[in-house]
Amino acid sequence: EDQVTQSPEALRLQEGESSSLNCSYTVSGLRGLFWYRQDPGKGPEFLFTLYSAGEEKEKERLKATLTKKESFLHITAPKPEDSATYLCAVQVADSNYQLIWGAGTKLIIKP
């Protein structure tokens, strides 16, 4: 069964304390892996798409990487405004446009 698992469920960091969020997946074939950010009371906001192992993408303090079994979202020197829930989703090859979503990691950055 295709599955996406995110860890940890929640992460509290001090401002400036770098860390990583994990998204592991078991799918029959990967078409793409997506990272989204969701703020309370809002819809998810797209961050990155990764297509193949070894690929990396960066945006401000965020860097996403992909291996054959998992993806990491690295957060460097985070600020309080980086606090949000980060969602990972996978699109399976030879499927329709349905995304398989992880449960998310709630990130809290304390000033």
Next chain:
Amino acid sequence: DAGVIQSPRHEVTEMGQEVTLRCKPISGHDYLFWYRQTMMRGLELLIYFNNNVPIDDSGMPEDRFSAKMPNASFSTLKIQPSEPRDSAVYFCASSPQHRPYNEQFFGPGTRLTVL
């Protein structure tokens, strides 16, 4: 562009009542998706449209749920009759034709509470 627009933002109704949620996708986007989000089940795709045609409704939980897209700028998700277990946040998202495997642009959601 104003982004994906959803209405109402909040809906409180009694069990057994009909509920209609509305969505206006981003102009020029050919794909429209309806999602439901709960603490227990996370984000679930209910149905998606391409060029106003429903392509996959396998995520619609049961016959009480129906969705339409009469034109490129409007879609509705209807629940009739509503039940307390339908309480959730419902999101609409859209995506351009040439990038369906890339980002989906989400609306702000409708928080539905069925009493």
